[in-house]
Amino acid sequence: MIIYILLIAHLLADFTFQTTKLAQQKRNSFKYFLFHILIYAVIFLMAIFPWVKFGKAILLYIIIISSHFFIDWTRTSVDKKFSSKAIIFASFIMDQILHILILAILYYAFDIGSETTSIYGYIQQLPHFNSLIIYSLIFVIIWDPAAVFIKKLFSYIIDGNSCAQEENDPQIGRVIGKLERIIVSVLILCNQFGAIGFVLTAKSIARYKQLEDKNFAERYLVGTLTSVSIAFITTIVLKQFL
Incomplete structure (x- = not known):
């Protein structure tokens, strides 16, 4: 379970606690970049030290924070140097792959599963x-x-300045998408696959008039299918470990 705790910590630090504004500011200001690293460090402090023996925890912690700093700094430099939407989208994907890969490698290389504290042993019971x-x-x-990935995907496949699109990103649409994925995930966990169709139908009815616009319909279809696919695949895969 430690590897899952590390993944949760990474996702919280790199997405939930990194707002869109902070993500934009850290590209242009080293102060905000360091602020993001500080948030990451604090979250991993809580995700590692109570559960992993100190000898392994301190080395694990230093490597994770240092590697995150290096990878994020490299990605920021690449995004500043290249304006291509394809490169920016690829740098985002590679950034996340490297972060998660490092966590997985460290977990198995340090055999963290067998180096847990008595506190973790008690809680696990x-x-x-x-x-x-x-x-x-x-x-x-x-x-x-998932919301950030979909936004990055739209910035990549749709014409226009990606930064401008991020600034004008409709928050209500993101909230609807999040609720949609939560409902789909809960239905899958409850084995109510048939009810997913009703969720998508209700959403489509609310957008019925807007779907007459071809551009909106295409964006709606891409967004909805991507959103549901993420919820479906994530839940189906992780459900096997319950």
């Missing part, structure tokens, strides 16, 4: 602890990380 961690990971993924 509590009823439904493992299920709670899996549920938390599912909902953390489909909340902010």
